[in-house]
Amino acid sequence: MQKQELGFCGPGLMGAPMIRHLLGAGNTVHVWNRSPAKAEALVADGAQVAATPAEMAQHADVVLLCVADGAAVEQVVFGEHGLLAAAEGKDGQAVRVRRIVDHSSIPPELTRELAARASALGVGWVDAPVSGGVAGAQAGSLAVMAGGTAEDVAEVAPILAAYAARVTHMGGPGAGQTTKLCNQAIVTATVAAIAEAVGLARRSGIDAAKLPEALAGGWADSTLLRTFVPRMTQDGLVPIGALRTFQKDVDTVADAARQTGTPMPVAGAVQQILRLGAAMGLAEADLSGFVDVLQTPRHA
Template sequence: MDGQVLGFCGPGLMGAPMIRHLLRAGHAVRVWNRSPAKAQALIADGAQVAATPGELAREADVVLLCVADAAAVEQVVFGEHGLLAGMPGVRVRRIVDHSSIPPDATRRLAERAAAFGVGWIDAPVSGGVAGAQNGTLAIMAGGAAADVEAVTPILGAYAARVTHMGGVGAGQTTKLCNQAIVTATVAAIAEAVSLARRSGIEAAKLPEALAGGWADSTLLRTFVPRMTQDGFESIGALKTFQKDVDTIAAAAAQTGTPMPVSGTVQQLLRLAAAMGLEQADFSGFIDVLQTPRSGEA
């Protein structure tokens, strides 16, 4: 490729297939993960494993992150043995954060990185595990135009498109808009499945019945089977939706934006957590709504 070495922190459900796409595209990739086994699993694909983020920062020109939350991002970048922990010989010039974290946290982290001469691109993704596996993710990017332009060819290994939405934090704000739509839609699908079941119709046939109509969507086709059948592998936990919706609520408060639907979804997710469903698949909304009626077993 162009001779740049890439680093990647966080080879999880999303990160691992993204790394494999980078390797197949011919990039040299160094990988780090808090749980070493997940990084080592990529050696067979051609990745090299770094012992710490700091080691990775001395070897890579661009480092990509895909971790759980803002605290994890801060720890990976500025914590002990972090990418920018003040150690000599740091090579990295740009950090691309694919994590979904609050916009204001992103801006604070970017300011700290700028003191090291490192550009920050917040680049959350949409498309789920399937999009990562198929290389068809949608990426919404925030940062300086030159930085976004410089990393776009790299991101093209696993993204169908990269859209520059504005300065640092704009990508994260766009992801919040995405998650407001996604979480509300999945909750609505669960309500529809619940109504179908209680009305005595075959809920599993909803995608077929609604195909081509206004209710048809990727989410409908993805989640009705997951809500009506067993045997699917998890594509994400409800606690992740909870984190995102809590962040949406904070952004709405900061901007004075009325978001009554997201507020209802937030309470539904809190109920799920109270029921012990934090680790349930995204489709677990249906488990909250399908509580037995009086007189039912």
């Protein structure tokens, strides 16, 4: 892979290991985060901290984003000190960036709007949400589902190979985000089902922690089963995300289902479980917190 000068906005649980892989591949990486400490923590790995996204845009040819939601993406790119602020006449500095790769999970409709706005300024946009979680980011084995022009996806694919096992071009702008919604519909429904199974096992007097062993090799076996049963039956494990992230994604699934007239009754039930969890004060709980939402007291 040709070494490049890159930018990365959002070095969080997912972004930080992705940045380390980019640095390990020999790239120059400028990093920015709303809370500077997360960006500064990567200086020891060789990253260079940018004061603002606009400053980053003076140095990087390709900028990658991994931020919280659609509002954050829009602010980072088009805000007062955003990546394309100069291109829109809001900043006096030159813009070097030619492509933006958005790893955030945001609505497909918003992605298409932002991509069109960037294209009008001569900047390509690739929506590239990922699957594989923190473990996949650390291992460099993420699955990337990409939307954008074939040329833009082909240009950035060698960069993404630093932390992705594969990059699949799904179609035009927004197609990557729609694919991620399909992924999240499957993941959240499965994790909810695993939580129900753990609850049933416990109330039936069997050791729920042994479910992955008992179901190994059968149709119920999966990466999610092996990941989440331990998290639902053990204490003290490092969190891999918050339930509020699942809630955001499932709410977006519901919006897409409404816009396209797609019946999704299972996703609707999961949405209500997550809303109940938020009402119970579990929005910041680990993704395995489904089991806590469903553990209602047993009545005689």
